[in-house]
Amino acid sequence: MSDTVSTRTKTLSDSTASVSTEDPLIEDRWTNNISYRQLVLSSCIGIIQLWWHPYLQDFSKLLPFLFLYNVFSIFFAYPLFYMELALGVVTKKGVLNCWDIAPIARGIGIAMLISSMFTVLSLGVVSAWSLSMTVHSLHSFLPWLHCAATANPPCAARHRPLPQGSEVPPQSFFFNFILNLKRDGLSGGLGNIVPDLTVYYVITWILVYFIACKRIYSYSKLVLFKDVLTYFMLALCAVGVVRLKGAGKIFKECDWGVLFNGYQVWRDAIEYSFLQMSVSQGTLVMLGSYCPKEKHKLATTATLAFLVSKTCCTGTALILGAVHGALSSDYDNSTGIWRGASSSVVLWSDYVARIPGSQFWSALLFFTLFVLSVSSMGGLYILNFLMQWPVSKTRAPIAAAMTLIITFVYGQTTFCEDVYFALDEYPCVFFRVCWALAPLMLLSTFVSGFHYGPAAEATLGWTLVTLTLMPILFVVLLYLVFKFRVRNIVNEK
Numbered sequence: 462m463s464d465t466v467s468t469r470t471k472t473l474s475d476s477t478a479s480v481s482t483e484d485p486l487i488e489d490r491w492t493n494n495i496s497y498r499q500l501v502l503s504s505c506i507g508i509i510q511l512w513w514h515p516y517l518q519d520f521s522k523l524l525p526f527l528f529l530y531n532v533f534s535i536f537f538a539y540p541l542f543y544m545e546l547a548l549g550v551v552t553k554k555g556v557l558n559c560w561d562i563a564p565i566a567r568g569i570g571i572a573m574l575i576s577s578m579f580t581v582l583s584l585g586v587v588s589a590w591s592l593s594m595t596v597h598s599l600h601s602f603l604p605w606l607h608c609a610a611t612a613n614p615p616c617a618a619r620h621r622p623l624p625q626g627s628e629v630p631p632q633s634f635f636f637n638f639i640l641n642l643k644r645d646g647l648s649g650g651l652g653n654i655v656p657d658l659t660v661y662y663v664i665t666w667i668l669v670y671f672i673a674c675k676r677i678y679s680y681s682k683l684v685l686f687k688d689v690l691t692y693f694m695l696a697l698c699a700v701g702v703v704r705l706k707g708a709g710k711i712f713k714e715c716d717w718g719v720l721f722n723g724y725q726v727w728r729d730a731i732e733y734s735f736l737q738m739s740v741s742q743g744t745l746v747m748l749g750s751y752c753p754k755e756k757h758k759l760a761t762t763a764t765l766a767f768l769v770s771k772t773c774c775t776g777t778a779l780i781l782g783a784v785h786g787a788l789s790s791d792y793d794n795s796t797g798i799w800r801g802a803s804s805s806v807v808l809w810s811d812y813v814a815r816i817p818g819s820q821f822w823s824a825l826l827f828f829t830l831f832v833l834s835v836s837s838m839g840g841l842y843i844l845n846f847l848m849q850w851p852v853s854k855t856r857a858p859i860a861a862a863m864t865l866i867i868t869f870v871y872g873q874t875t876f877c878e879d880v881y882f883a884l885d886e887y888p889c890v891f892f893r894v895c896w897a898l899a900p901l902m903l904l905s906t907f908v909s910g911f912h913y914g915p916a917a918e919a920t921l922g923w924t925l926v927t928l929t930l931m932p933i934l935f936v937v938l939l940y941l942v943f944k945f946r947v948r949n950i951v952n953e954k
Contacts, residue, residue: 505770529730549749556743568936588834707790708783850922
């Protein structure tokens with residue numbers, strides 16, 4: 462036992478630039494290129510990819526939004542995904558200490574952690590929803606197949622026009638029996654405390670604690686399980702959704718003119734591309750810092766992660782858009798589905814109700830969402846608010862600050878040389894051009910959204926966004942003040 466401890470101590474103290482692959486810092490994780498690449502790819506296969514899709518409720522905007530999302534993913538999210546991984550590889554440090562390369566940028570790491578905190582809090586709520594829907598799927602029949610007589614507002618049966626003020630069965634069940642939520646907006650309060658969801662939320666955090674902290678199960682095996690399960694479900698859903706009547710409505714009612722009716726769709730697409738590829742939340746820096754000592758092609762890993770993200774996100778959006786088209790054809794008019802966090806849950810539950818063996822597929826689907834939310838890691842109004850403001854809107858300015866520091870302060874050439882010495886791979890010209898142009902483009906996008914949203918919501922939202930980004934500005938000012946003060950003292954002497 463003493464030999465093992467002394468050997469590990471010697472391995473860790475010999476050099477900060479070397480890590481023994483035979484005796485890793487974290488056992489059973491990142492021990493070789495295969496498991497490492499698997500974990501990086503898995504960062505783009507999570508609950509956000511199967512759940513958060515902003516324009517599912519709008520047939521005219523869904524396809525234009527997906528088009529912009531994929532374009533911005535190529536020119537912004539993909540290069541910055543590579544940059545974050547490379548930053549961790551070069552420094553071999555965490556999200557806070559990696560900025561030793563440019564002390565003026567230490568606030569970026571703090572901002573990433575705050576943004577990640579808001580994301581985790583949001584995903585915990587989705588995990589509770591998914592577990593609740595899994596439990597309800599075990600009934601003798603799916604409870605959202607039919608309308609409840611006690612539903613308020615009233616639920617409308619299928620195959621007839623949807624009356625004004627009524628709701629479709631999946632949304633009625635989710636709002637009335639899962640969330641116990643009124644539909645009169647914030648004037649009716651944030652909603653009631655639901656005992657079932659509270660228990661499910663606690664269970665979620667207990668599982669996260671035992672899996673992530675106590676490591677009762679190999680994390681790499683859990684990741685492999687949830688990735689295979691996710692693609693299995695997506696493949697089956699993609700095959701089944703083409704048979705639905707009305708599935709092509711997203712193509713028939715698509716309106717490309719929305720691209721020229723303001724900048725909101727453009728801003729959402731940029732923020733969404735960062736969110737779907739886990740950019741600007743520190744996860745990639747951490748994964749890069751655990752890159753194995755073996756020869757590794759980071760560009761190949763980034764490309765594979767990009768393809769995984771696009772197939773997962775775009776495929777899910779098209780499936781749910783087709784389900785919405787089928788639901789709309791049942792009522793011959795608008796379905797009244799809310800925009801935001803609830804739309805995906807409502808559409809997923811509607812889809813499984815349309816296929817044979819609905820109870821089995823519903824349990825499997827929502828169990829998949831539960832596993833994804835647990836491995837990724839309030840009420841509906843709070844969740845929509847968090848996802849719309851501090852989770853999404855902080856990504857672009859954090860990414861802009863990161864590219865600005867690495868490109869123009871630390872030096873793009875120096876950073877590329879560091880990557881070359883660490884991996885024997887020099888970043889391509891496409892990456893370097895995108896890094897140079899990103900700060901201006903991203904900051905312009907962020908500034909253009911200052912007047913977005915209702916006054917009360919925007920005030921609170923921008924307050925949280927400002928608090929998240931404040932460490933960046935504070936550290937910059939602190940660094941400049943003390944640096945100039947020390948320089949003046951030295952000059953006087």
